[in-house]
Amino acid sequence: MKQPVYLLIIAILSVVLILSYCGQQKRIHTLLLENERLAHETRDLRKTMELSSNTAQQIADRRDVQQREAATFVDQREYYRRNWQQFIAISNSDYHTGLLGGIKNLKITARNQTEFSLDNVVVAVQYLRSNGDVFKTETYTINNVPAKGSQSITASNSRKGVKIAVKLVSITSQSLNFCWAYDKIAPAGSPDPWKCAGN
Template sequence: MKSKSVFFIFIFALLLILCLWLGLANKRTRRDLQQTQQKLHQLLMQYQEIQQENEQLRNAISQLNQQRSPLSSQGTMMDLRAYYRKNWPNYIHISIAGFNTGLFGGIHHPMIRIENQTDFPLDQVECQLVYIQNNGSIFQAIPLTASDIQAHSEKTITAPDSRRGVKIKIQLQSITSQAMNFCWTSDKAGIPPQADACQCAPAGPHE
């Protein structure tokens, strides 16, 4: 009988300890949950503040763009035109795209490629295609013209066949771009591009 009483007391003590432990764990869980909620609230407030600052920054940038003088944009465009005029050999290229030769000589299907890597269209590019014979002498030279070559594009033109000749070479004669205020001719080939001596019209105050 005494042993049964001790057993029940032991079980009761275990249950009491378990209840106390669960109570403490529950309090700790509620405390952790409250702390987590507080941190989330703080993060939300910080996020809202950042959003407001970003909105203010966007509004400020928008106002600056609206207040920017049109002359500033015009000056930038003119500076860009001058840059391409002074560095045009790096952005405008003319080359032989291909050709065929006959069994006994002759040039067939000669093709010339003009590349325009500037930000401005080229109104006209003139060149001369020279047909060279086996002994190195020139058989004939034919003028070629390519028109309306858009910015950042290329154009390929087909030249006439020749009954004689084993190779060809291309000679650039002129480049005209009114949008760039650029009028280059072969008689200016000896002038360094940096001199900016190939303007179609006199330079403006920003050029």
């Protein structure tokens, strides 16, 4: 009588253990599926965050480049204004003189080595006698001198004079924001004295 009872108890315990094991296996399988789903979501989220981060970094980099370019543009213009004599110059061509004096075939050239065009370069040409006295002075304006380029004009002939002297009178450039004149007094202590007033 006892043996069938034991067998029944063992059978019941076996069924309970089997059911418990199956339940655990189901829970484990569910957890594994959930973990896999979470892992996929985490990967997708990480990719999204990386894309967002890359986009934000690209925007920030582009903004930095634009700011550097703007700063470079401003700094470059100021540098040219403060050191204009290294980049802007005038010269004259060879010319012919008569037996009794007189100047012919004279050209005046303005050279501009900045990155900005010059609107007007005003020059004074002195026609000198043999003793060095000035016979006459004429003023010429050379317009639209291109960036990294030059522009020339032909000066009028003179019936007297054996040589000439060319002097700069003024230079103006809207794109360079540059206003220089030989009789313009630079403000004391100004770091950028040839910047056009009011700009």
